[in-house]
Amino acid sequence: MWHLMMSQLAPRNQSGAYVRPSSQFRNFISTAIDNPYQPATGRYKLYVGLGCPWAHRTLVVRVLKQLEDAIAITIVSPSPTEGGWVLNQPELGCRSLADLYELAQPGYSGRCTVPVLWDTETNTIVNNESAEVIVMLNSELNQFAQQPALDLYPSDLQKKIDAWNEKTYDAVNNGVYRCGFAQTQAAYQEACEELFGALDEIDAALETSRYLCGDRATLADVRLFTTLFRFDVVYYGLFKCNQRRIQDYKNLGPYLRDLYQLPGVADTCNLEAVKQDYYGNLFPLNPGNIIPLGPDITNLREPHGRDRLFE
Numbered sequence: 001m002w003h004l005m006m007s008q009l010a011p012r013n014q015s016g017a018y019v020r021p022s023s024q025f026r027n028f029i030s031t032a033i034d035n036p037y038q039p040a041t042g043r044y045k046l047y048v049g050l051g052c053p054w055a056h057r058t059l060v061v062r063v064l065k066q067l068e069d070a071i072a073i074t075i076v077s078p079s080p081t082e083g084g085w086v087l088n089q090p091e092l093g094c095r096s097l098a099d100l101y102e103l104a105q106p107g108y109s110g111r112c113t114v115p116v117l118w119d120t121e122t123n124t125i126v127n128n129e130s131a132e133v134i135v136m137l138n139s140e141l142n143q144f145a146q147q148p149a150l151d152l153y154p155s156d157l158q159k160k161i162d163a164w165n166e167k168t169y170d171a172v173n174n175g176v177y178r179c180g181f182a183q184t185q186a187a188y189q190e191a192c193e194e195l196f197g198a199l200d201e202i203d204a205a206l207e208t209s210r211y212l213c214g215d216r217a218t219l220a221d222v223r224l225f226t227t228l229f230r231f232d233v234v235y236y237g238l239f240k241c242n243q244r245r246i247q248d249y250k251n252l253g254p255y256l257r258d259l260y261q262l263p264g265v266a267d268t269c270n271l272e273a274v275k276q277d278y279y280g281n282l283f284p285l286n287p288g289n290i291i292p293l294g295p296d297i298t299n300l301r302e303p304h305g306r307d308r309l310f311e
Contacts (some may be wrong), residue, residue, distance in 0.1 A: 004205055017178060017187040024110050025125040026132065029117075037119060037126050041070040041144040044126065046133075047097065047116040049076050049085055050270040052279025053173070053226040054130040055115040060222050061137045063264035066146030071137070075113060077273075078281045078287070085114055092123060095224045101125070131165070134219055152219045160213045163218040170197035173227050180239030180285060188240065196243045199252065206251035210258070210310045217262065225259045228252065229269055233295060234278040247299065257304035271297055 007140075009133040029037045029044065037044075046062070048055035062071060076085040076097050085097035094100045097112045104118075104125040117126045117133050127133050135153060142148040153161060171194045178191035202224070205212065212220045228246050235241040260266055279291045 004043065015184060015187050017182060017184075017191070017302045024108075025104070025128045027117075027126045028132070028279035029126065029136045031140075036122070039140050039143065041141075043119065043121055045072040045074060046116060047076055047087075047100065047114055049078065049114045049277065051078065051231055051275075052114050053149075054113070055129045056226040056229075056268060057134050057222055058115045058137060059268040060118075061134045061152065061219070062227065063201065064152065064217075064222075064262065065137060065141075065150060066264075067137060067141055068091065069146075070141055070144035073112055073254070078277050078282065079279045086253060090251045092250045100228060104171055128150075131169075131223070134222060138219065148258040152217065154218070157213045157218060161218050164212045165223055167198060168202070168224050168227075170221070171195055173223060174203075176227060176241055177237050179241050180282075192241065192243070195241060199249070200243070200245075205249045206255050210306050211255075215310060217259065221259055225256070225265075228256045229260065230274055233271065233274055233297070237292075238282070239277055254304040254306050257300050257302060259307040261302045261304065265280065266300070267268050 009026060014241050027037055028035070029039055044134065046055075046058055048059060050056075054270075059073070060071075069257060073089050074091060077088055078084070078267055079096075084094065087095055087097070087154070092100070092103060094103060097114065100118075101108045101110075101112045103123060114229040115130050115133055117136070118124070119126050123291070125135070137224065138152045173193055175195040175198065176261065179188055179195060180189035182191055209215075211217050212224065231241065231246045246256055275291050278287050280289050283289070
């Protein structure tokens with residue numbers, strides 16, 4: 001019965017390892033002449049779930065670039081009874097994210113995930129791959145951003161950023177899911193060893209660098225941050241990623257506090273939504289649906305000292 005429930009929650013390969021399906025909508029906002037999705041203010045919006053780390057990336061970039069006036073957001077919440085995301089307030093005749101996907105592409109039969117970058121002019125999905133959405137938010141709407149000079153994906157660091165992204169995606173961002181959704185001991189053990197091997201490597205790199213790519217935060221840090229924020233709260237216990245907590249690392253703990261304390265970032269972090277999303281909706285992992293009272297994350301506001309280390 002557990003394997004049946006897990007197969008509905010998380011697709012697996014023959015070895016019992018979790019396999020994440022690919023995102024299906026991959027268009028871009030740009031000024032290319034033949035591109036239907038031109039930069040504009042008020043035209044695009046984001047559909048996000050506050051508990052989701054992939055959607056959280058877009059909220060972090062949006063606030064760092066100060067694009068709040070240019071791009072609206074709509075909050076969706078997971079529904080354990082309906083098995084998907086539900087709009088907190090109906091829009092466009094849609095009450096669920098599945099309805100929105102159907103509106104964008106009639107007959108759509110894939111996964112209905114967040115984030116969704118939505119075009120209000122054509123009532124369709126531009127992109128639902130978070131890694132690509134944050135690149136667009138960083139560069140394609142600068143004329144409407146209040147922090148246009150902030151470049152989280154600068155050309156001189158792109159190769160280094162891409163290398164870190166490749167390393168952290170499989171081992172860390174998706175690695176925690178490979179641990180939590182593993183359906184065999186061997187698959188879990190392989191994922192867990194890769195996860196903590198990568199975290200140890202990152203911790204060592206942060207010994208001599210404030211951020212992953214030097215003295216300024218980049219998209220590589222944004223992508224890692226949303227996983228680290230959830231790590232001690234849910235992945236450590238619920239996903240069995242319990243060899244070490246992030247706050248126990250010499251450098252990763254202060255690094256997480258450093259990113260959390262960047263202007264506006266803390267406001268994008270909703271601890272209760274994270275706990276409700278994971279503990280309240282992943283029935284095979286938490287069949288009692290009991291939401292833990294902790295942990296206390298006020299330590300994230302404590303001094304991190306990372307700015308003084310590299311002066």
